[in-house]
Amino acid sequence: MRHKFLTEVSNVSRFLAGTQRVRESGAPEACWQLCQGEAGFGKTSTLEWHATQGGHVLLRAKSSWTLTAMMRELVLAVGHQPIGKNNELFHTVLSALAGSSRTVIVDEVEHAMRDIRLIETLRDISDMTLTPIIVAGHAGTSAKLKRYHQIFSRLSDVTDFGPATIGDVRVVCDRLAELKGGKDLRFKDDLVEQIYIRTRGRMRDIKKAVANVEAIARRMGVEEIGLAEVPVAALTSDGLPSELKRRA
């Protein structure tokens, strides 16, 4: 199985289109983007990939975060030593981000919403340096953010991370599955459809199913594989013990 990040899947392409919209937004201070969705739909992995490729700053909000804790993490993430009081840390962040074209990404933002000062500090940083801010959280985060009109009005894009489509499953199968010697493994439509149904569009489970099918194809020595050659148990992601899966 190839280890690649797929930008063609619908969630990622929607996210990238959203970042583009934020960059092109009319009001310069409206440079916030919200990503929301249930766990397992690839929010964190997409944000990590985006931060790595673009050299952006990624923080994961913790339930124990105070204003000082957040500022110290932010200063470390922009490449400085967190020395001094909050005021000095704030100015260190401003000088590091001003004109740097980096984005600040905050994952699990629900934790930061318990104390309005954290979100307000991010707003100050964004307003003063025009740094885009991407916040990500579970489904329903936008409803929580609506309480803070001054933040909600700055959102230029809300990206919902949802289940993968059947097209996404086809992309994963075609791009990631490989045979010995790096040859592509071809998936028949009925197998792609069954993977889509069985995994309920969860990317992690889709990848597991594709890896299982790839192993079967390698064992059989075939270059194309369909539903007839694959036991349904290889596609399940229902958490059943493997003995039960084999009987299914």
Added chain:
Amino acid sequence: MTRTPRKSKPGPQTRILAVLSERRVCLTLDELAAELKEVPRKKITASVCRLVTQRYVERADKGCYQATDAGIEAQRHGYRPGPQGPLTGNRKPVPNTLRQRVWKTMTMRGRFSIPDLMENACNGTEKAPGSNITHYVWALGRAGYVRELSSRAPGTAVESNGYKQFLLLKKTGMLAPVERRDGVFDPNTGEEVPFAKGGAE
């Protein structure tokens, strides 16, 4: 800056300073070119510029250069061109290299496997990212930055033993440590960390 005189043939910078220190008058570029016949005119111009930057030569008049007191002193103690002190200018921006992206992924995740790093850090332009990343993680392991965990992540190939998992022990900063022959240089701390004897931990 005084250093021991070198034995190899002096370069244009050294020779120009020698001429100007000896004459103690201002000379034009044409006069210098006439003095140093085998040195191309372009090199003379560049060398005089460098000497002016180092404050060993000054422009006495338009197009006319003479050695300063510091230049005469440097010439007497054996002038050598090259860096005259530490670089104090603005730091270079973080480079967008594969190993820099790998380091960023490590610092973000903390626990990782080689396929994790490949998926996150590669952008499709690398020739052999797998071996490069494996070698880098191995070097960081020998320098005590990374430790291999006892449990493995499930593999994908038939009869695979799974992927090794690693834990980043030292998050020293945003710049990726540089692998060297006998250790790892950490640009965040400015320290050279030698490899542990007997392989990675």
